[in-house]
Amino acid sequence: MSEIVRVEHLKKYFPVQKSVLEQLFTRKKKSVRAVDDVTFSIKKGEIFTLAGESGCGKTTTGKLIVRLLKPTSGRIYFKGEDITQLKREELRLLRRKMQIIFQDPYASLNPRMTIGKAIGHPLEIHGLARGEEKKGKVLEVLQKVGLTPPQQFMNLFPHQLSGGQRQRVALGRSIILEPEFMVADEPVSMIDVSLRTTIIDLMLGFRKELGLTYLFVTHDLAVAKYISDRIAIMYLGRIIEIGSKESLFKNPLHPYTKALLSAIPVPEPKKKREVIELKGEVPSAINIPPGCRFSSRCPFKKDECTKTEPELVEAEKDHSVACYLS
Template sequence: MKSIAERKVLLQVNNLKQHFTVKNDALFKPKTVVKAVDGISFELYEGETLSIVGESGCGKSTTGRAILRLDEPSAGEIYFGGENLLTVKKKDMRKLRGDLQVIFQDPFASLNPRQKVKQILNEAMATQKSVEKEKRPERMKELLEYVGLPLESLERYPHEFSGGQRQRIGIARALAVHPKLIICDEAVSALDVSIQAQILNLLKQLQRQFNLTFLFISHDLSVVRHVSDRVMVMYLGKIVEIADKKSLFDKPMHPYTHALLSSIPVPDPTIKHERIILKGDVPSPINPPKGCRFHTRCPFATDLCQETEPELRELEKGHFVSCHMVEKI
């Protein structure tokens, strides 16, 4: 298998911003802007799994939706296969949907309850014209085999399946159109732990089989550790650290990443485990702090952190950190 450095860049995001305007009740009151994602840049390589982690509200899911153009980004560039998705007309964007698929958090809400499984899969193939009509029944059988569901599932409705089985249907629907990139938005967080492991192993198996690329969005660091090649940590709409999985878990450099990793439960009660408790609440994305956005909760913050926003710097090969004090921590 090729190393990350040897792989082709499939997705490149440059200075992506996603700001939402909130309506005000007062007639002459200025508009309120929520800076959900505020100028992030990263690359995703062909055949890898890049995970995005962070607290609720950090911009993880918003980033995924912006890449898919489910929400139109406020600014930036998103290059997929060398083409800027933000310059593609909406009518032409549909043609690219086959290459860009998503697996949602709630499999029941993302499946049409009035359609049988065969109709759900057929609709995906018909919309993208990815499989000729006469070949679709055979393709459906293949898809069910890939995701580990029996053939009779084609004649059943979503409510007749368990949560894990419904997520397998969602995966089959994504595979039906031969995608290159699949965005997994909290794809296992609604499932029992034992089922989570099955779905994660299935995703890794399918990735090897079809050379899939995953952007995996999750708040569960144990899951991220199992599935990722690289990990990107976000805080309040900004990237604070990006590194390969081993480097980030073995040697985190940003204070926020330290705090996140300290929250992972240790199953052995004989091992002393010091948890870092961050003081205060996450600031509002409507009015984020000046300078480093983490400085209001950081135990190492200085006057520089309060005034100047740190750049995302490569401190070790492939390990990028956005922190003024990282060398002194």
């Protein structure tokens, strides 16, 4: 399989407003290190998942790749082409090939646009179809995302739909251009459990039908396990473990991954789990601990952990971890 997206040493720092006193007395710039040196690649046709807790930088990484944000440093390649510095017009052309869907289908649709107009809008922007041709394509997409009868849904407004139906509209809007790559940012976390599977099934269907590649961003590792081929676990802006789904779940190596997996509820009655206790809470992304960023909470901390930051090292085939213990 060839590579479709490649990210090298990607960083995104957001500046923080300093207080008056700090402005007077310190020169040091403060910033939130949302994404802090991330490198990975996504193969064509696979579902690659970025997973982690809130604030770990998974969404920011997704937005950087579709260039909704400008990286502080690092490189992003799409099909071998460096897209890090593309200008507005070039980006517009690029986005025919890469799309994003968001978590909240209540916020991502224009409340004053009918469903038909929203789904057809990308065609207009790219000048690909108009009039009857556009209508035909919109009806086809509505059928594909399961909003039937399409003639009827076309004239509805977002407020007339349920959350699950709205997410289908968002999905339809992003596939109408037949993109090659899609970032799906928590697409099912606001949807009721009984409807989640239908959205996931649609996404899996489009992968087959259109040859789509996904970057799936989620906090829910149970969903990640169900859908992905490869998974990267992020902690405080960095990937701390990355690997194929099979080896990562069977043999988690990083203490954080182990703790995370042990905390996930299992749908079985009164299941007693061995939850790995972590000290304290995630530190602020403004003051990241020196050395390994997980060292402040790690139960297995050694001296060297607080000195230099561990790099991702391959521990077994298609499975790397950034930890001195393994």
